[in-house]
Amino acid sequence: MKTMKHYLALVPILAKTHKKQNRMSVICIFLAVFLVTAIFGMADMFIRSQVLKAKMDYGNWHVQLKYISEEDAHLISTRPEVKNLACYGTFNYRLDMGYTLGDRDVLICGSDENYATEIEIDMISEGSFPQSETEALVGENARSALGLSIGDTISVNAPDGTTHQYAISGFSKNSAMITKKDVYYIFLNTEGFRAIFPNPAGNDPASYNSIFMVQFHEYTNMRKAIAEIKESFSLSDGQVGENTMLLGLYGQSGSDFMMMIYGAALLLSMLVLLAGILMIASSLNSNVAGRTNDFGMLRCIGATPKQIIRLVHREAFFLCRRAIPLSILCASLLLWLLCALLRTLSPQYFGGMPVFGISIPSIIAGILIGMATVFLAARSPARKAARVSPLTAVTGRASELAPVRKAANTSFMKIDTALGIHHAKASRKNFLLVTGSFALSIILFLSFSVTIDFMKQAITPLSPWTPDLSVISTEYACDIDNEIFRSLQENQAVERIYGRMVAYNLPISIERKEAKKKETGNKEIESINTENKDAENNRTESNETSKHMTCDLISYEETQFSWAKKYLVEGSIDDVMKKPNTGCIVFAPSYEQNTAIQLGDTVTLHTNEKEAEIEITAIVSKCPFAASVGSAIIICSEETFRALTGEERYTIIDMQLTKNASEQDVTAIRDIIGTTYAFSDKRLDNDNVLGTYYSYSLFLYGFLLLIALITIFNIINCTGMSVSARMKQYGALRAIGLSHKQLSKMIVAQTCTYALTGSIIGAIIGIILNRIVFERLVAFRWGIAWEAPIAELAMILGVVAFSIILAIRAPLHKIHEMSIVDTIHA
């Protein structure tokens, strides 16, 4: 055996003998540090992923300056905090100026070289930035459509009949807007851009519709720099535009909304820290307090109170030595897993996320919280241990549990339940710490759940009906050749194809079966209808049998009907699908006219040649498109549409592609469609939405899952600790005649006292904080009224209940397996 050189060498020896008790404290420290490191790390990675995405979506610039002179721009570019400043301009952005390349409209952009290389991310896919006035970067879509390569010459036709020729210096990546609108674009250098720009009013950059994009060095105080630039050059707010998203992610935004977000983030971080502190404090408190006798014995042998305090501190840090590195490792593993998931889900945006990313701030936060809390939490039990008199230690009385001040109330409850509740409340400090940590789990869950509401408002996820490609009639008429539909249907790259025939602005009149407003009994409609009620009642009274308005009649086929079923408010979609001359109304509270049509109404359509009737047999709450202004939307089957209008062809054909569909496949599809109809490629747009949605969901649901898991482990651990602390007492009670069932009841009562008190406190504070966070994150921006988070509360209380069941099972099983004698001596 190794010789002890210092009394503190006792620490590892004590750690060995108290392995079981220490294990629980180590688990607590582990969970707390893991919670802090993982949540902060996830937040860090989330911000990094969003920075990556924001740079790709909006460019890596921080402010844009309008209406400034070249000289001022030059002066600003020489400021030490400015990394890049680039002139950027565009025209024919609305595609209404008549510039074309080949057969399509062309968007013309021009900038300094550093805009393409420094401010835009991966803009040039091949080749280089134009070095002369007669060179141009061309979009990838034009490259594939026109079969271009570097060095080729392209001709841009101006509306005045002139032609501008450019040699291709390179190709530039497509943007979502370009593919969606199915147009081309070229990128020139500033000189080239100014040469083609039509009729500039003057010589200043603003006359060329140009602005200056400013990129600061990453770690500068951007707010201060912006304020100084504004002041030095007397710039108004209107002249300085901020990249709110990017500045916001760097914590440098001045926007009110970002300030609200920062406030909410600060509140949530504080809660996470507090939860960590409480978890560690409660575990150390019961660990050290349960061993006061040992410290009393040491006092007996001759240790001074100061030495005892040092010993307890050293012991606490000994626990940290194992728990903290382990939790940081696990948190990092979790982060790597999440980043790997993100890279797989959306490689286009998050391919740049590190494989083994280390979040230094979260690790520092984890270590600091772990060490500082352990130090603070160990202080009070250490002092308590130091105060134990040697005499009480020798007589063994120090090992007794906390002194009881008041007898348990056994007159209202059964003895087992009464004792269980009393055990929970025996030590006020322990009760506060344990219920506090339970309550904080609930508070954390309820507060973080608002981030899901935030996500739902900030991002509209892709609907099942979102198409990758669409063919649209240029005349908005039913004129797309059915042969095209059949050809597309046979294409291997098309996974799903569905078309719609649309008759816009059809005059209609409504016949109501009952003159009086029908009691639909549907609360949803009633509530939305409230504001229109008076107007509607007036109408009903004045014109009891018919009303005149317009509608957009749209045909659905089977797939679209199946999607619509999810939004059915009333009636039957099957009737609309199968019964001839039936239709489904889309409920839109914003159109007063629309609300006039109700279930059971008969709508008469007035087409050019004839009148036809359609009966409304269903109401849906949502459809993928907006109605023409002032019109209602009526959806019917293709058979009904044909019978009513006589039209046979589609107005819109939507396609969803297979996962493996390539650019060649899309080109082939384009060739099938030809140029008669408008073509829209929404894949980039969809990828963008999906990328944002994935990153938000992964981290936000990750937060919630982590909090729920920590709640489960914390409750299991706390229960385990409180049972171990009373093992001896349970043995004695069993000896006197307490049955196993009664013991179970006692432990259940004890745990439920913690959980119930924690849940009540947690629910009250959690709901209040939920409201505060909601008002900052959601209501401020989107003006949505706060509603009590009943579902979230039920969910977390369910987790608590489930944890209690799990938590009680193990110690009860253990006691059941042990003989009473062993329990007394445990």
Place this chain on the structure above:
Amino acid sequence: MEILKVQNLYKTYGTGDTKVDALRNVSFSLEKGEFCAVVGESGSGKSTLLNCIGALDSPSAGQITIAGQDLFKMKEEERTIFRRRNIGFVFQSFHLIAELNVEQNICFPLLLDYQKPDTNAVSEILDVLGLRERRHHLPNQLSGGQQQRVALGRALITRPKLILADEPTGNLDSKNSQDVLELLIKASRHYQQTILMITHNNGLATSADRIFRVNDGIVTDLGGKFESISLCAGKGE
């Protein structure tokens, strides 16, 4: 009337090299109202014997019958209920419930049975034990002797057929030891209860009707008190 019957009792701990025979082929019986002492050196198996009789521990082999009922043929729950109704325990370290006052501690076995304690019976026990004045005190407000008297009251409240006392005076001074012993004897006589008491104190052992000596797991019936004193003295205890 035979209250306790122990037949061919064995208790073994561990296996192989670490095997320890704590009790070896123990057989004896106790009649109603008998007050017996168990003596023996530390580690001889006294407490193991008491724990097995009290169904706190299960024997490796053999049979224990209390009032005609085989303890180890019962199911765990049944055995617990049987124990709290028929066996009273008095421990060296009292094992009172810190959260309950004197009266509640005494009534505890009845409360476990979800019975309403008979106030007269409780008052009688409090009087007998001299605890009437302290009935609302918590254990930490009592002296060692008073705490052990509460433990005694708890053992007596259900009028059990058998009281098992494991060194009940081990933590008490001689005056309190004598008081507790006198109370035990008084109860045994008054309620016709059988008492089996482990003790290291020869003086206390001499008060017993019968004495058992345990040595290396073997129990020897030493018979009446006068014989035992001489035998104990011969062993130097």
